Amino acid sequence: MPSLSEAYRAHPVNVSHKDPDFNSLQELPESYNWTHLHDHTLINSNNIMKESTSSVPVIDLNDPNASKLIGLACKTWGVYQVINHDIPSSLLEDIQWLGQTLFSLPSHQKIKATRSPDGVSGYGLARISSFFPKLMWYEGFTIVGSPLDHFRQLWPQDYAKYCDIVLQYDETMKNLAGKLMCLMLDSLGITKEDMIWAGSKAQFEKACAALQLNSYPSCPDPDRAMGLAPHTDSTFLTILSQNDISGLQVQREGFGWVTVPPLHKALVVNVGDLFHILSNGLYPSVLHRVLVNRTRQRFSVAYLYGPPSNVEICPHAKLVGPTHPPLYRSVTWNEYLGTKAKHFNKALSSVRLCTPINGLFDVNDSNKNSVQVG
């Protein structure tokens, strides 16, 4: 069975590494200036008004109606925040501290852990960089499997301490992701027993995941820069821990870009492309982006959660019928990562079978419903 890192390695995205020392830049270099891109509506005053009437739902996992509320949030937003998730605050603080410590290392040190051209783990630009003509005000560190080799490079003396935090964070997030998966499936009338790959104990033990540490340095000209360009995640779901600096925005149809405010101890959960497919299009995978600011550095940690990389994912049988034909063909995560590496935000439409038109279905129309970038 190909592991997730093999799957990523099989589908490299061409990101040549540049090494900006963000702290030394007093002005925004032209290569980071996004203002002339046609859909670059960064500071959009309309958003501010709409935000007051529309905000990403916050769901208390202790609420007996959690599954129903999550279902509603997934259907309308494709994203929600969770509180009372039982992740110890100390662990959330530890992983934020780890990210902060890592990105504060001098450039010459970070470079030692650079992601290799055909690799997935390590330090570098956003994987989506190759799809955009401008650079993002961003640096990242991806962890798939053990971070030991890279951490040894970064912290020759005390790498073990950092590895332990990652290990603990991974295990804890895997549990939470399994729980959220069950709640989201339940909201669609699907039990975990209906998911064959969930395993005999239906705990999704074989699920795969990656950890993405993100840093958005303070920026001398934030209105013209982009932290992370609009994208959807290729996952079932993504659990995001953000520090207390806002910047994450999600797109909701009819509302435009809406900021997801950092809430103390809350975690953001995105519906990813694979859950969108599984839900037969009922839950949108949320388009999101990150803006930067002039004074404060923003950090986030994304837990990218999906199925075993060779399991076929398709619209669930319970959601398919004569009036609800499957909207997508089946794909493995491995194959989908390849599709994403090639088509980026048009990947979903490239595996689409048919498009609903006024309640009717246009079979095999794979081109009409492409997601626009930004």
Ligand SMILES: O=C(O)CCC(=O)C(=O)O
């Ligand atoms: O930093 C954030 O808030 C979002 C990060 C993100 O979208 C990702 O890592 O895929």
Ligand SMILES: [Fe+2]
């Ligand atoms: Fe994302």
